[in-house]
Amino acid sequence: MVLVKIPFRIIQHNVTPAGEEIVFPYNGKWYRCDINNVPEKYHTLRKLYLWLTQGKTFDESVALILSNPAEIEIDLDLCEKIPETYPL
Numbered sequence: 001m002v003l004v005k006i007p008f009r010i011i012q013h014n015v016t017p018a019g020e021e022i023v024f025p026y027n028g029k030w031y032r033c034d035i036n037n038v039p040e041k042y043h044t045l046r047k048l049y050l051w052l053t054q055g056k057t058f059d060e061s062v063a064l065i066l067s068n069p070a071e072i073e074i075d076l077d078l079c080e081k082i083p084e085t086y087p088l
Helices: 040-054
Strands: 003-007 012-016 019-026 029-034 071-075 080-082
Touching: 003 019, 040 071
Parallel strands: none
Antiparallel strands: 003 071, 012 019, 019 029, 029 080
């Protein structure tokens, strides 16, 4: 298990024919991670982001304690290295 902290603001959310994923840079390399392997904190921050930027509402309330910076702890063993030219 290789846990790394990634700032939420640099994570990109993709919807592909295979499903949803996140894409992010770490240590000069790019990674993709299936949405099913992403920690719950990411989902909570994404809901907050969508509510603030798009006015999207959800069936449940969103409560969290924000830290500076808001980081997501991701297991790199669950991710796949991708080239910089990977479609975003």
